[in-house]
Every structure is written in structure tokens, then in C-alpha cells.
Amino acid sequence: HTVECAEQALEEMLVANRFGGAGSKVLVEDLLEGEEASFLAFCDGERVALMPSSQDHKAIGDGDMGPNTGGMGAYSPAPVLPRSRWEETAELVILPIIRHMKAAGHPFRGVLYAGIMMTEAGPMVLEYNVRFGDPECQPLLMRLDCDLTEVMLACAQGRLDPAMVRWKDDTALCVVMAAQGYPEKYEKGMRIEGIRNSEELPGVKVFQAGTRREDGLVISSGGRVLGVTALAPNLAAAQKLAYQAIERIQFPKSYFRRDIGAKGLGRGV
Template identity: 60%
Template structure:
């Protein structure tokens, strides 16, 4: 089997690492890839949003399966383009990908499907959105409707802060066209959890729960990022509730999209807030989370290539999906200053030492230069380890992270602490 992964982050390195382990895989390509994916397969210089070039490459190299990692190519319609060329794709079509590409679309689908979510309003006029904020008061959440690289959400503690966010998004257009519409919704209190499922249009296979850490600073302080660390499973969503969660937040969406003749295929990811009144969906993603993907794939015992091909061809019920019962935890090493401005080109060393005791260093914002690995982004690495307990996984991951050397780097020291306090 020949597989093409699309993307260049830590998630894509994890996908390449796991797919390379499959005896079914003969050749593995990553477009455009990074310094880590180059160790698992062949990087090709095609941007993740260049759909014509991706399809042309897949045709030319007789690719059997394309695996888009990030949301952008899915929202742009890579599944539809590949289907027209007769090439299998593990991911949803453009219509279903709007679950992530448009927060307003997702909220309306949730309402139609009966999925619990916060009360909301959708606006394309600044003054109407401002009046909604003034009527409902704070705390309140303001979201840019479109894709904003995980940075288009503001949890406003005051009405002034909410109006400032509306001004930034709708008037100053700091997120460009992603802010043409905004969703303003009630703020929910509780603990967040990530719940992902594999879907082939009909069959649903829930994955173990996980918990991401979005804020850049310890104690969940500072601005939101693409994710500073994650672990699986998450005690806030134990295994005895996974079937319940499937029926509450995954199956209604799959059923609703199927009724629209746009069956969902790929990974459906529900970002949950576990409140005193029960779970509510904050958002949906239509791909593996990054960095949730890294600990989840560290735990996967099954053949990922066989699983993805089965899902892409409507046969997900024909392959086993099994997981290591141990806990996995990943710590993101970022460049100082992220998610604001930061330096790049810093040399990275110590990866082999970090992996000496069984940890895995997944590379994200990296590239190879003169035979050396250097930084090329804000989130640079995700150091991931397995342990018999969450405490042991945390200890192993941080011991490994401490062996990595990179100037002007930073990582949170409290990944997993919420799970430990709950346990």
C-alpha cells in the first residue's frame, strides 16, 4: 500500500510513525512534512492547501490512501477532489468538514441533532453582536466563525473584554475572513475533555478519552495555543462513560449528516466541557487533535493503515481497534514567545537521549539543515511517554523532555496535573 499524509505538524509525524509500523505499507509520503516525518518516509514539497498538486502527485505515484492531518485541506475539499480521481481518503467531504470550518454551521447542526451545547447567537454585524453581549452579560464566549489556527476564541470575563474581542475580530479583522461572522455563546464552567471517534459513514468506533491543555501558561493561564500537551485516558471522562458519550455527542451528528446524503468519514472529535449539569459540546474537529494524536497513537495496538483504509471504504466494522491499557502523556516544547512572536532556526539536540528509555519525541515545527534538526515553528516538539499510571507517564515524559536541548524554548510543567488531582 502507498500512503500520502498531508500536513507538517507533530500530528503528522505521529501518523507517519504509526503508519510506518504497518506491514501493509510499502511506501509513505508526507506533503510537506517536517524533520521528523523525513525519518519515517519521503517528504514532498507540496503545501497542504495545494489540492491540485496533491491530487496530481497521488495519481502519478498510484497512491492508495491519502490521510489529511490538518483541517485546512479537508475544509477546502480534498476528499471531494480525490474522490473525483478515484483515490481513497481518510477524512470527511467539504460539506461535513464545515463542522470545523464554520462554528456557526457546527452550532446549527448540533441544535438540529439534539446535541447539548451552550446557547448562542450568530452575527455578521458588529453592533448586533455588541447588543447581544450587553443583553446577556459576562462571562461570555466570542468565536470567529472560520478557521483561525486555534486562536479565534475569547472567553471574556467582562462585557468590555467581549466587545473588545468583537472589535478585533469583526472590525479590525485580525483573523481576516475567518471573522466575517462570529458566534457569541454562553460561557460554561467545568473541566474540558477530548472525545474522538473513528467513523466510516455509519460504523462508529470511539477512541479513549484525552485531555488537551490549550493555554500557554501553567495553571491554564495566558493566551490559547494550538495545544501545550495532552494525555490519555482522562479521568474526567472514564471508560465506563465512553459508550454514553458516543450516543450523546457522536452518533447524532453522524446520523444527521447521513440524512443529508453527506456521510461522515474519518475522525470526529468532540471538544467537551464536563459541567455540573452534564457534558456540553464546545466544538467539533474533523481530524485528530494535535497534541492528542500523539498519546492516542502511542496507545494504539491495532494496524493504523488497515483501520484507516477500512474507514475510508466503509468497512470499519471489519478491523479490530485495540489499545494499550497504559496511560500516555505528551509535553509540547515550544519556542519562547509562542503564540506571539518567536525566534526560529535554533538547533535541537538530545532527541536520542530523550528516547533512550522508551519515550518518543514527535517533531512538529522542525526542519533539517546541514544535517542538523532546527526549529521552524512555535510548537516544536511533543515528547510523549507511556506509563502504568498517569503519574508514571508524566514522570517519564518530563524526564525525557529535560534531556532535549534547544535555546529559547519553553514547556509547561503541569501537563496531567488536573488528572492527577481528580484521580
């Protein structure tokens, strides 16, 4: 947002070697201002089945403060990209990729992910991935109302019918429980309890990412450790349920954002 911030970032990358070889070259781009949205689609090389919009929360701190992470939480649908704009947005950021790759003789089959900034000038692509996003994947799969295996097989075999992909009308929200210190230095080996107790709440699923089993116990083994996800009739209810589920988990030296979904609620949904 400022020249000073840019200079500090360059210093960390090029002088302090913070990212190793990955930071030996930098690309200076325009600052895109707006709200982020994630837009994914199942693809079979020719046809696509659009997934509902979602919104990731990249920054470590509440209010989008602090360094970026792999994602501290997400919810779906995201009102910044409403259903009425999905087809228009797909024509801008999804279908051109599918058409081009087919014409080039390399049809893409799988999940195409477009990370978008919704600016005043329209959607601008921040990144593409050829996989589910994390933590967008968790709320999306909570809303999926059909057999994921059958959908993926249809993509692989080039016979995807968009009508076979169905979604629940409910809202899903995921809050990531991370180890304190992430995305910088953090401890591993913390004992985690209460996951089963948390999942006893109707509509709650705790996805485990940075964990391992040791003597029958669940132990932290990474920076982003748990994705506590709730499915409810609306965003406010999903947010409340997710944080209620977190209260049932005992995870020492953990950290999580307390404002996941606040932007959507600010839009009156």
C-alpha cells in the same frame, strides 16, 4: 470570565484586526465552565470505534493562564470522561452526526473529533473536527495496540469492525515544547539537539511538528515544535517520564507547560 475581558477581546478582533479577515465577525456565546475533554472516533459511514478520552491543555501558561494556543499538551485517558460514560457521551455527540450524514446521503468516513466541556449540566460541544486533534493524537497513537493503516483502510472501505481497534491499558502524556513568544511573535531557526537521547528512555517518543532539516541538523520552523510523549502504567509515571525526556533535549528559547496532567492527578488517578 468578565465583561472587561470580553470588551478587550472585541477590541483586538474588530478594531486592532488581530486575526485579519477571520476576526471581522464575532459570535458571542455563553461561557461554559468545567473541564475540557476530547472524544474521538474512527468512523466508516455507519459504524464507529470509539477512542479513549483525552484532555488537551489549550492555554499557554500553567494553571490554564494566558491566551489559548493550538494545544500545549494532552494525556489519555482523561478521568473527567471515564470509560463508564463513553457510550452515553457517544450517543450525545458522535452518533447523531454519523446517522444524520448517512441519512443525508453523505456518510462520513474518517476520524470524528468532538471537543467537549464537561459542565454541571452535562457534556457541551465546543467544536467538531474531522481529523485527529493535535496534541491529542500523540498520546492516542502511543496507546493504539493494532495496525493503524488497517483501521483507516477499513473506515475508507466501509467495513470497520470496532473489535479490530485495540488499546493499551497504559496512560500516555504529551508535553509540547514551543518557541518562546508563541502564540504571538516567536523566533525560528533554533538548533535542537538531544531528541535521540530523549527517545532512548523506554516508552518515549518525540513527535516533530515545527521542525526542518538543515545540513543534517534539526532546526525549529514553527511555534509548536516538539511533542514529547511518554507511555507508562499510570498518569503520574507518564508525567514524570515525559518531563525526564524533556530534560534531555537542548532547545534554546523554548517554552513548555510544567503542569500537563495535573488535573487528572487532582482527581486521584
